[in-house]
Amino acid sequence: MQVNPTFTRAFTLNSGLHFNMDTPVRRPRIDPKFAGYKLSIRRSKIHRYGVYAEERIPANRKVIEYTGERLNRRETKRRGEGEYTYLFTLDKYWTLDGAFGGSGAEIINHSCEPNVVSRIMKGHIIYMSRRTIEPGEEITVDYNFEYVGDRTFCACGASNCRSVMERMTPKLERDLAKEKAARAASTGRAGARRAGANGKVEPQSALESKAKSKAAYI
Numbered sequence: 001m002q003v004n005p006t007f008t009r010a011f012t013l014n015s016g017l018h019f020n021m022d023t024p025v026r027r028p029r030i031d032p033k034f035a036g037y038k039l040s041i042r043r044s045k046i047h048r049y050g051v052y053a054e055e056r057i058p059a060n061r062k063v064i065e066y067t068g069e070r071l072n073r074r075e076t077k078r079r080g081e082g083e084y085t086y087l088f089t090l091d092k093y094w095t096l097d098g099a100f101g102g103s104g105a106e107i108i109n110h111s112c113e114p115n116v117v118s119r120i121m122k123g124h125i126i127y128m129s130r131r132t133i134e135p136g137e138e139i140t141v142d143y144n145f146e147y148v149g150d151r152t153f154c155a156c157g158a159s160n161c162r163s164v165m166e167r168m169t170p171k172l173e174r175d176l177a178k179e180k181a182a183r184a185a186s187t188g189r190a191g192a193r194r195a196g197a198n199g200k201v202e203p204q205s206a207l208e209s210k211a212k213s214k215a216a217y218i
């Protein structure tokens with residue numbers, strides 16, 4: 001499988017989820033033992049595969065539990081530095097690796113306007129519905145990546161999409177505004193220059209080229 005190198009890098013969520021966007025989970029499937037409702041895995045418009053509701057799910061219900069191999073801090077760090085897939089921190093000491101013994105919740109895609117939210121209850125990570133979910137709807141959760149300098153382009157399609165998967169902080173807001181201003185200035189300059197040369201304006205920002213490569217990859 002062709003892997004776009006832009007996205008084969010590690011991310012850390014403020015929830016403690018380490019994530020490699022392009023590591024495929026082998027034979028994705030839903031384990032009905034951990035699902036509160038009938039769910040399926042299908043191709044997603046958001047990214048590769050997604051999890052879909054196969055029946056109506058009322059608000060505030062358990063949709064699925066996020067399961068995986070339980071890792072201590074040392075093992076988490078080791079896997080976090082190597083080839084890994086889906087690590088979700090349960091608490092200060094324990095992390096679940098959804099790549100091993102995952103319920104299928106690890107396939108759930110990010111959205112800036114998600115229909116489920118993760119809650120930690122008695123040592124379990126539970127994805128709860130935020131509203132009624134209709135049959136056929138894709139299940140989504142906000143990854144809320146911690147912003148540590150890297151930004152992950154988001155194309156979730158929500159009307160309030162913040163354009164990145166990182167949790168919005170004042171610093172991120174400032175950096176995005178700066179980038180937008182720089183892009184506008186650069187596109188303006190390039191536009192004037194190129195319009196003189198060949199009348200064509202090309203995308204200038206890293207964010208835009210990322211968007212293009214991701215779209216191509218999907």
Ligand SMILES: [Zn+2]
Pocket residue numbers: 111112113154155156157158160161162163164
């Ligand atoms: Zn988004």
